[in-house]
Amino acid sequence: MRPLRLDLLAVASLLLFATGCSQLEGMATRYRAERMGWEAQRAETKIRIGKAEPDSATMLKIRAEYQKLRLTFRPPFVQGSGKAVEQLRRDIARQVGIAELTASRTALYAHRPDLALESARWVASIAEADTGLQRESDVAAVMALRGLRRYDEAIASMRAMLDRYPPIAPPSLAQEDQLLSIPDAIVELRGEMGDSAGEEKDRAYAVAYYRRILASRPPPILESQVRARLSRTLLEMGDADAALAEVRALRKMVSATPAVRSLEPELLYTEARIRGMQKSYKEALALYAGVVKTYPTSPFASRALLDAAVIAERTNDDAGAIARYREILNRPKPDAGVAPVAAYRMAMVNDRMGNWEEAKQILEGIPVKYPRSRAGVEAPIAIVEHYNRAHQPDAAKAALLKAVETYRSMLAQDSGSVYATVYRWNILRAYTTLKRWNDALATVDQMADLDRGAPITVEALFQGAQIAGANDDKSRSNKYLQKIVVEYPGSPRAGQVREFLKQGAGTGASRQKK
Amino acid sequence: MADFRSARAGIREAVRGFHLPEYLPFAWIMLAELLFVYLASNLGKTWGMAGAGWIMRTAGEPAVHYPASFVFLISAYARVESFLFAVAGSFLIPLSLARIQAAMIGVPPTGSETVRRARGAYRATFLGYIINLTLLIAWELLLQAGPRRWFIALLGGFKAEILTWCVGVLGAFSIAAIFLYVPIRAVEEESSPRVALWGGIKEGLRLFGPTLLILLTFGWPPLLLLAPLQLRPSLIVTRFRPELIAVFIAIAVGLTSFVNYFIYSAAARLHRVNRGSAA
Numbered sequence: 001m002r003p004l005r006l007d008l009l010a011v012a013s014l015l016l017f018a019t020g021c022s023q024l025e026g027m028a029t030r031y032r033a034e035r036m037g038w039e040a041q042r043a044e045t046k047i048r049i050g051k052a053e054p055d056s057a058t059m060l061k062i063r064a065e066y067q068k069l070r071l072t073f074r075p076p077f078v079q080g081s082g083k084a085v086e087q088l089r090r091d092i093a094r095q096v097g098i099a100e101l102t103a104s105r106t107a108l109y110a111h112r113p114d115l116a117l118e119s120a121r122w123v124a125s126i127a128e129a130d131t132g133l134q135r136e137s138d139v140a141a142v143m144a145l146r147g148l149r150r151y152d153e154a155i156a157s158m159r160a161m162l163d164r165y166p167p168i169a170p171p172s173l174a175q176e177d178q179l180l181s182i183p184d185a186i187v188e189l190r191g192e193m194g195d196s197a198g199e200e201k202d203r204a205y206a207v208a209y210y211r212r213i214l215a216s217r218p219p220p221i222l223e224s225q226v227r228a229r230l231s232r233t234l235l236e237m238g239d240a241d242a243a244l245a246e247v248r249a250l251r252k253m254v255s256a257t258p259a260v261r262s263l264e265p266e267l268l269y270t271e272a273r274i275r276g277m278q279k280s281y282k283e284a285l286a287l288y289a290g291v292v293k294t295y296p297t298s299p300f301a302s303r304a305l306l307d308a309a310v311i312a313e314r315t316n317d318d319a320g321a322i323a324r325y326r327e328i329l330n331r332p333k334p335d336a337g338v339a340p341v342a343a344y345r346m347a348m349v350n351d352r353m354g355n356w357e358e359a360k361q362i363l364e365g366i367p368v369k370y371p372r373s374r375a376g377v378e379a380p381i382a383i384v385e386h387y388n389r390a391h392q393p394d395a396a397k398a399a400l401l402k403a404v405e406t407y408r409s410m411l412a413q414d415s416g417s418v419y420a421t422v423y424r425w426n427i428l429r430a431y432t433t434l435k436r437w438n439d440a441l442a443t444v445d446q447m448a449d450l451d452r453g454a455p456i457t458v459e460a461l462f463q464g465a466q467i468a469g470a471n472d473d474k475s476r477s478n479k480y481l482q483k484i485v486v487e488y489p490g491s492p493r494a495g496q497v498r499e500f501l502k503q504g505a506g507t508g509a510s511r512q513k514k
Numbered sequence: 515m516a517d518f519r520s521a522r523a524g525i526r527e528a529v530r531g532f533h534l535p536e537y538l539p540f541a542w543i544m545l546a547e548l549l550f551v552y553l554a555s556n557l558g559k560t561w562g563m564a565g566a567g568w569i570m571r572t573a574g575e576p577a578v579h580y581p582a583s584f585v586f587l588i589s590a591y592a593r594v595e596s597f598l599f600a601v602a603g604s605f606l607i608p609l610s611l612a613r614i615q616a617a618m619i620g621v622p623p624t625g626s627e628t629v630r631r632a633r634g635a636y637r638a639t640f641l642g643y644i645i646n647l648t649l650l651i652a653w654e655l656l657l658q659a660g661p662r663r664w665f666i667a668l669l670g671g672f673k674a675e676i677l678t679w680c681v682g683v684l685g686a687f688s689i690a691a692i693f694l695y696v697p698i699r700a701v702e703e704e705s706s707p708r709v710a711l712w713g714g715i716k717e718g719l720r721l722f723g724p725t726l727l728i729l730l731t732f733g734w735p736p737l738l739l740l741a742p743l744q745l746r747p748s749l750i751v752t753r754f755r756p757e758l759i760a761v762f763i764a765i766a767v768g769l770t771s772f773v774n775y776f777i778y779s780a781a782a783r784l785h786r787v788n789r790g791s792a793a
Contacts, residue, residue, distance in 0.1 A: 025560045028559055028563040
């Protein structure tokens with residue numbers, strides 16, 4: 001009996017020792033991973049010193065720092081089994097995964113979405129049961145796919161996320177689960193693709209998604225956030241009655257639940273928008289004024305002023321419109337999304353009222369003040385259009401040259417801007433109008449290279465083929481047309497181009513131009 | 515006034531009369547503390563985690579994560595120091611004192627007699643230390659509940675924290691001054707644990723001013739080093755390097771070891787002078 005007891009004791013001790021060793025080793029490994037993550041953060045801070053906008057090479061250097069974790073710690077990270085070891089394994093995976101996701105984000109800033117996608121996919125492969133990490137890796141993959149202009153895949157991934165993860169109820173209204181913004185992101189992406197039919201379809205999908213969440217009776221804060229988004233989407237679809245019903249339901253919630261009181265400005269604003277859609281302008285204006293007066297610091301105050309100004313324009317109250325636009329621009333911290341639109345529209349109203357000098361001054365200032373806005377893209381062209389309308393060809397020509405100069409400086413400031421493709425497209429349009437064919441074709445080449453995958457690049461290539469054809473450069477014309485067929489087989493132009501090529505390459509394109 | 519003069523003389527003599535065998539017991543405590551700091555600074559190694567991880571964990575789960583482990587290192591070190599002083603120090607401090615007194619009574623400092631005296635002083639020293647520690651904890655709680663709030667209301671922010679720290683240190687030194695003579699009396703030949711404990715406390719109260727002078731004279735260098743670690747550990751972690759805390763603590767450990775020796779040496783001299791004059 002005695003030796004057997006000793007044996008058992010020895011085995012039990014060995015087992016305990018082995019388990020303890022795995023756990024200690026796991027704790028030490030986790031500690032090392034944490035330290036490496038911390039070191040990467042420090043290295044990033046050091047690398048960024050003195051660089052307000054780091055270039056791609058710098059970003060890739062930062063990425064390399066974060067990638068050290070992935071290269072050092074390899075799955076399964078810790079040997080052994082047991083609950084504690086499993087937990088340690090998850091902790092280490094999270095640590096390494098978060099660093100790799102930072103590497104993915106950094107690669108995206110370095111204009112290397114291919115690397116970003118690879119990192120995101122790797123994180124997904126180690127996430128296992130960690131839903132949080134899985135979600136974050138999915139978000140990173142979507143961003144990378146957008147960067148690669150693989151929009152359909154990005155949309156499919158986002159839809160899969162909506163199916164896979166239920167939204168989390170936040171502790172307060174100030175926070176919102178990222179998941180709720182995905183339906184809007186899908187619609188926005190469709191807009192970027194110029195797919196208006198898809199946009200409508202995805203809005204309907206968003207409405208169905210929000211309704212599905214509401215049907216599962218979520219906690220009050222989540223419910224209010226979903227209802228707010230639902231009413232907004234319904235409004236964008238033009239379904240004023242359904243939006244109003246949601247607003248009423250939300251109002252009921254707000255009066256019953258103190259935690260969601262901060263939704264009041266949004267409610268009032270949405271109700272005003274609905275009234276505006278129903279053409280009850282007087283009522284809408286009163287409600288918008290209520291938002292501005294009662295909640296002057298809310299982000300909805302600027303939006304209310306903008307929408308009220310648009311209604312004023314519609315009702316021929318140009319002075320009222322200008323006063324509201326001015327109020328938006330004179331606010332202590334003008335809303336970055338609303339101010340450029342207000343400035344552009346104010347210039348248009350001034351132009352209509354005959355105050356061209358003031359309008360021109362405003363338009364020239366928009367790309368400088370708001371370089372990362374749609375209004376910044378449109379303002380230089382608006383000046384050209386004014387001179388065209390006024391039949392002043394020389395002034396229009398000068399304005400076109402100035403527009404090219406403006407776009408070039410904006411590209412120099414931020415070549416990775418979301419508007420970079422549109423800048424180049426507008427440069428191409430300007431050179432075509434100015435009949436500077438060589439410059440126009442050089443821009444087409446740039447777009448073919450830098451804006452590959454963007455729908456507007458197909459148009460640029462087609463226009464390039466026309467220009468080359470008209471200038472008897474058939475081989476270049478054919479090269480552009482071939483690019484459309486090979487790289488954009490699904491685009492509406494591709495079928496047309498195939499026909500041209502069948503008929504005899506560049507001749508078709510040049511004939512069409514003539 | 516005569517006591518203050520004796521205290522100053524004791525301080526000078528303690529520095530001049532440094533002897534390695536007398537100091538060695540304190541060196542053993544220092545080595546154990548340094549070992550802990552080294553292990554706790556190497557939690558990324560399995561042996562580091564095995565050696566110090568379980569102690570660090572007593573300060574909370576974040577204490578075994580990077581870089582929080584360095585923020586918690588100072589409180590974990592304080593626990594280890596308290597434990598070592600209570601368990602090992604209750605023998606080693608009387609041993610050092612017995613060696614200091616050996617020359618005065620004409621016995622060899624490293625002989626068996628000094629070990630016997632140190633062993634005999636264990637119980638009184640241990641009890642004295644436990645009471646000292648309990649009072650220290652109570653003082654710390656009292657400080658947080660009362661004066662700290664008043665200082666924040668009066669001065670606000672960092673100034674209030676500095677003042678709280680200064681008052682805290684002064685209170686801790688005052689408590690230590692009262693119990694300083696317990697091991698000194700415990701190593702004396704005729705001393706029983708009860709006599710040593712109460713006699714030591716009474717002597718501490720009687721010689722409170724001169725003893726506090728001894729403590730403050732020797733105690734300020736490690737305090738200066740520990741102040742930033744106790745007041746703003748997270749600042750060192752975020753602005754500089756977390757590992758800097760371990761370096762500061764290691765230097766403080768070394769300094770404190772000598773400081774403790776000099777304090778006990780000077781106090782033993784003051785005790786002898788006092789006893790002589792009483793006789």
